Amino acid sequence: MARDNIYQEEEFPSPLMQLWFHFRQSPVVKIGFGCFLFLCFLAIFSSLISPYSPVENHLDSLLLPPAWDDEGNVSYLLGTDNLGRDMLSRLIHGTTLTFGLSFIVVLISLVIGVVIGSLSALTKGVKSSFLNHFLDVILSIPSLLLAIVIVAILGPGLSNTLWAIVMVLIPQFIHITRNAVEEEFNKDYVLASRLDGANSLRILHYSIFPNIIEKLISQATLAQSAAILDIATLGFLGLGAPIPMPEWGAMLANGIDLFYIAPWTVYLPGLAILFSVVATNLVGEGMRHALKARKES
Amino acid sequence: MTSLLQVSNLSKSYKLDGFWFNRKSITALEPLSFDIQAYKTLAIVGETASGKSTLAKLLVGAEKPTTGSIKLNGQTLQHGNFKQRCQHIRMIFQDSGTTLNPSLTIQQLLDEPLRLNTDLNETERNKLIRETLQKVGLLGEHMSFYPHMFSGGQKQRISLARAIILKPQVIILDEALAALDPSLRSQMINLLLDLQQQMGLAYILISHNLGIVRHFSDKMMVLCKGRVLEVGDTQKLLKQPQHKYTKKLIMNQHFQINNN
Amino acid sequence: MNLLDIRNLSIKLLTASTPILAVDRVSLTMKEGEVRGLVGESGSGKSLLAQAIVGVLDDKWQVDADRFHWRGIDLMRLSVDERKKIISKDVAMIFQEPMACLDPTTTIGEQLEEAVDIAQLTGFFWQKKQQRKLAAANLLHKVGIKNHEICTKSYPHQLTEALCQRVMIAMALAKRPLLLIADEPTAAMESTNQNQIFRLLASLNQLKNMSILLISHDLENITHWTNTITVMYSGQFVEAGTTQHIFNRPYHPYTRALVDSSPKANMQIPLKSRLMTLPGSIPILQHLPIGCRLGPRCPKAQKACVEAPKVKNYHGHQVSCHYSLKGSY
Numbered sequence: 110m111a112r113d114n115i116y117q118e119e120e121f122p123s124p125l126m127q128l129w130f131h132f133r134q135s136p137v138v139k140i141g142f143g144c145f146l147f148l149c150f151l152a153i154f155s156s157l158i159s160p161y162s163p164v165e166n167h168l169d170s171l172l173l174p175p176a177w178d179d180e181g182n183v184s185y186l187l188g189t190d191n192l193g194r195d196m197l198s199r200l201i202h203g204t205t206l207t208f209g210l211s212f213i214v215v216l217i218s219l220v221i222g223v224v225i226g227s228l229s230a231l232t233k234g235v236k237s238s239f240l241n242h243f244l245d246v247i248l249s250i251p252s253l254l255l256a257i258v259i260v261a262i263l264g265p266g267l268s269n270t271l272w273a274i275v276m277v278l279i280p281q282f283i284h285i286t287r288n289a290v291e292e293e294f295n296k297d298y299v300l301a302s303r304l305d306g307a308n309s310l311r312i313l314h315y316s317i318f319p320n321i322i323e324k325l326i327s328q329a330t331l332a333q334s335a336a337i338l339d340i341a342t343l344g345f346l347g348l349g350a351p352i353p354m355p356e357w358g359a360m361l362a363n364g365i366d367l368f369y370i371a372p373w374t375v376y377l378p379g380l381a382i383l384f385s386v387v388a389t390n391l392v393g394e395g396m397r398h399a400l401k402a403r404k405e406s
Numbered sequence: 407m408t409s410l411l412q413v414s415n416l417s418k419s420y421k422l423d424g425f426w427f428n429r430k431s432i433t434a435l436e437p438l439s440f441d442i443q444a445y446k447t448l449a450i451v452g453e454t455a456s457g458k459s460t461l462a463k464l465l466v467g468a469e470k471p472t473t474g475s476i477k478l479n480g481q482t483l484q485h486g487n488f489k490q491r492c493q494h495i496r497m498i499f500q501d502s503g504t505t506l507n508p509s510l511t512i513q514q515l516l517d518e519p520l521r522l523n524t525d526l527n528e529t530e531r532n533k534l535i536r537e538t539l540q541k542v543g544l545l546g547e548h549m550s551f552y553p554h555m556f557s558g559g560q561k562q563r564i565s566l567a568r569a570i571i572l573k574p575q576v577i578i579l580d581e582a583l584a585a586l587d588p589s590l591r592s593q594m595i596n597l598l599l600d601l602q603q604q605m606g607l608a609y610i611l612i613s614h615n616l617g618i619v620r621h622f623s624d625k626m627m628v629l630c631k632g633r634v635l636e637v638g639d640t641q642k643l644l645k646q647p648q649h650k651y652t653k654k655l656i657m658n659q660h661f662q663i664n665n666n
Numbered sequence: 667m668n669l670l671d672i673r674n675l676s677i678k679l680l681t682a683s684t685p686i687l688a689v690d691r692v693s694l695t696m697k698e699g700e701v702r703g704l705v706g707e708s709g710s711g712k713s714l715l716a717q718a719i720v721g722v723l724d725d726k727w728q729v730d731a732d733r734f735h736w737r738g739i740d741l742m743r744l745s746v747d748e749r750k751k752i753i754s755k756d757v758a759m760i761f762q763e764p765m766a767c768l769d770p771t772t773t774i775g776e777q778l779e780e781a782v783d784i785a786q787l788t789g790f791f792w793q794k795k796q797q798r799k800l801a802a803a804n805l806l807h808k809v810g811i812k813n814h815e816i817c818t819k820s821y822p823h824q825l826t827e828a829l830c831q832r833v834m835i836a837m838a839l840a841k842r843p844l845l846l847i848a849d850e851p852t853a854a855m856e857s858t859n860q861n862q863i864f865r866l867l868a869s870l871n872q873l874k875n876m877s878i879l880l881i882s883h884d885l886e887n888i889t890h891w892t893n894t895i896t897v898m899y900s901g902q903f904v905e906a907g908t909t910q911h912i913f914n915r916p917y918h919p920y921t922r923a924l925v926d927s928s929p930k931a932n933m934q935i936p937l938k939s940r941l942m943t944l945p946g947s948i949p950i951l952q953h954l955p956i957g958c959r960l961g962p963r964c965p966k967a968q969k970a971c972v973e974a975p976k977v978k979n980y981h982g983h984q985v986s987c988h989y990s991l992k993g994s995y
Contacts, residue, residue: 122552123509123511123552124508124509124552124554125509127554296504297499297501297504297505298504298505298506298507300468300499301497301499301505301568302507302518303468303488304466304467304468304488304491304492304496304497305488305492305518305519305522305523306488306489306492306519306522306523307518307522311522315507315510315514315518316507319507319509319510320507320508320509447938453856453858454856557947557948557950558708559947560947587707587708587883587948588707588883588884588885588886588924588927588928589707589923589924589927589943589944589948590707590947590948591927592926592927592941592942592943593943593945593947595941596940596941596943599938599939599940600940614856614857615929616929617886617928617929617930618929620929620933621929621937621938621941622938624938641937654858655857658857658858658861659857
């Protein structure tokens, strides 16, 4: 009886596949996604790829310009800094620190924010409001200032930076999760699930999370670009990773004094930060566009 | 025939938060009673804000009644005990677009009530899902499809499959036919009639379309602003309406029918 | 002279692969003062047709027609801008779900004043504001809203759907159009409100001699209010004629099925018996049948239905079918 309406295709595109299809449509977004994956790859395999160790000093080649310059040396592809450390290896290791750390930071704050947001959406009244807003005080202070204050209290160091930025990013995830979950609760299929006898956890897992995960991810990419900048700034101020570690912000701070004699020590880490932020933003934009296109089709 | 479902003195009022001691309460539904037998259909007619959706939600267990009780086969149904209720009373919603979870396949969608309420193993569940899909006129292969690949009429059929898969005794149709095109509506009505004969279901049809009500229901109840104005046999009520609101309703719709 | 004369209008959807013929050679004529109903289920292309007439389709739709005349002017020869100028002067359109069509952030009064035709305002520029207010109040009176003060000060969400639809009609009347296209104006409403809106449209038709093209998916609903009806199925022209003819003696099997599914026809058949329906469901755009698109579902389909039928005219009653039911009357 329903012969006329069967899809003749062999595959059955799930909503995720549809999203991927729309995502692939824009070439700029594809390039951005490729760069994002490239950065992830660098972050994971940095110690295998980089030619030298990031902290090893080559005292015979201090302040060497990049290889395309006349005085450069091809064995130090992007030059060296004032202590003879190879810029390329430092940049690659810096990917792990700045980019990789931002990823972990966003992941942790996402998980914490989603848990608190779901609890807030499941309860009603004062408890719900409290859970939703108790971390809002964090939103009232500029994120960088708050991170500096926390690091100043706890002392500098990589793990303290991590916790500071995690604290700063949590409130937005709470709000987004709570709003998205409440919106989903009004839909009929959640009511149908509840009438079938599912308990709240099951409803969250099967009916709600698959439908809000995309919103969370697009918010996460926004948060990640902010996190990259925050980590780099903290490094620049000397509050982040300890001195020998090749964090991009710290490298920038290091190179500032030498800007006129060795500009590459400044612009190379700066370009790296720019590249990672743009890649992250392109992925986020692409995902938001794909979500909108999928909803319209 | 003994009643399948007996409702006595069911009512619902909401408390609005006014200032401190000034709490107003709104009565969405005034106390009403009725009963339904198997193989019969009760139609509940009324305009918006008449309390029909509240009644549907109370019957299916989504809201707690302020007073009154619902008895199924002599057993009182408790609010909050969904497992007890969902095997006997099921509901089909109006908007087929939001009634199916877009990220689950049809198989997962129909699997959920089975997994929560029965002890069948996986092969038995799949077999039951396939049979149910065939009963509502879809193919077994549709199990692996996602909801967005179906048309509106087919989505309503899937809702119907989800309703009958637990072999209930009462199905509530909350304006389920309103959004369908006329030809699909007729197909759906034929399907519902067949299932009623096969499975001995009782239907509670909530609608404001008197044409469907006239054809499909045995008893009819007219609601206005939460109060029952008239209840009785459909044919008698439509031929000789007592209350003037009912007369107005009939005139509004039959007005177009008779005057051609 | 016909107000609107369309012959063999086709609308193609330009996709990445082959173009899909969403509307396949539909003809439509409207006279002055006529109320015509355009009936079709979802997927019949009736909204597309209306949007093509008004000219709001975007680039992925391609519109061709043998003849597209408005009051004698051939619109196919004009450029897009000229066409828009002519049409927007004389044709207005109202839609489903009026509350969603009004701007939720401004009051009704402001929106009405925006819709008022500048050309009808005379006087110096400092008097224009007052005149605009007056014109807006007049428009509200025309659609039967007597106390315009409350209405002009409220926002759309504070009004009911029926009131919002009246406001939409008022805005459509601002330019004094000759043709009003109503795209399922009462789909979201109950029967009392539906009656109000239809009665308003009928009175406007009689008082101002304004033609109305009433689009609906429910044949039986509009039979009281229309003079003539055109039926479409899946983008193809099915039948057109006077309301009496279409409802009492339909020539096409599809129209027959539509009439059979209406409550009036079902008054005679026994209670709780199966209704007469067409099997199957409406074809989707990606899998349109060749030839007559009702073919797979039609009870009278035979080999000749693989070719699209031509339109036959029987004293003003047009049918597009190889095996029409004319012989059975």
